Amino acid sequence: MVGLILIFIAASITNNFVLTYFLGICPFIGVSNKVESAIGLGVATTFVMTMAATVTWLIYHYILVPFNLVFLQYVTFIIVIASFVQFVEMFIRKVSPPLYKALGIFLPLITTNCAILGLTLFMILRNYSFLESVIFGLGAGVGFTIALVVMAGIREELVFSDVPEPLKGAGITLIIAGMLALAFMGFGGIISG
Numbered sequence: 001m002v003g004l005i006l007i008f009i010a011a012s013i014t015n016n017f018v019l020t021y022f023l024g025i026c027p028f029i030g031v032s033n034k035v036e037s038a039i040g041l042g043v044a045t046t047f048v049m050t051m052a053a054t055v056t057w058l059i060y061h062y063i064l065v066p067f068n069l070v071f072l073q074y075v076t077f078i079i080v081i082a083s084f085v086q087f088v089e090m091f092i093r094k095v096s097p098p099l100y101k102a103l104g105i106f107l108p109l110i111t112t113n114c115a116i117l118g119l120t121l122f123m124i125l126r127n128y129s130f131l132e133s134v135i136f137g138l139g140a141g142v143g144f145t146i147a148l149v150v151m152a153g154i155r156e157e158l159v160f161s162d163v164p165e166p167l168k169g170a171g172i173t174l175i176i177a178g179m180l181a182l183a184f185m186g187f188g189g190i191i192s193g
Contacts, residue, residue: 004135011139017115018147019184024115027106028147037102038152046141048084048110049119053137055080056120057130077120085111
């Protein structure tokens with residue numbers, strides 16, 4: 001049980017995919033304008049990460065390895081990720097059209113979010129068990145959501161700040177992203193995994 005908690009904390013905080021591994025930077029920068037849309041994309045990505053970890057672990061261990069098809073790992077994992085993203089996109093379009101419109105192109109781009117593919121590859125490389133893989137996927141998704149929401153909260157407050165003209169827009173966003181990455185890297189080494 002302690003091992004599962006440590007995997008969750010490591011994936012969400014100490015080894016945050018966005019702020020430590022720099023995976024998933026595009027949606028991190030692109031969708032972090034408003035907290036509401038950041039939460040929506042974070043929840044959608046968490047769902048996809050958790051389900052992708054679950055299904056890809058099963059496919060890898062029960063189909064690819066026994067039939068000596070490990071060379072199909074990347075293609076298989078991408079197909080699984082794309083399938084879940086399509087499901088999430090249809091669900092959000094039906095349930096919350098304003099959120100669907102706010103997320104725009106970044107919702108289907110979850111498919112190409114390298115953090116999700118990285119998650120599926122890391123869990124295989126680390127030889128996680130089924131339950132460890134599910135917890136790892138959930139933790140990584142929570143960490144992705146934390147990074148998005150923190151960045152969105154800071155960017156919402158920047159509207160009221162006196163930012164120097166040359167730094168407005170992308171400049172200050174990248175400076176803040178770098179500072180957040182440094183802050184999260186300070187957790188490095190506390191929990192490995």
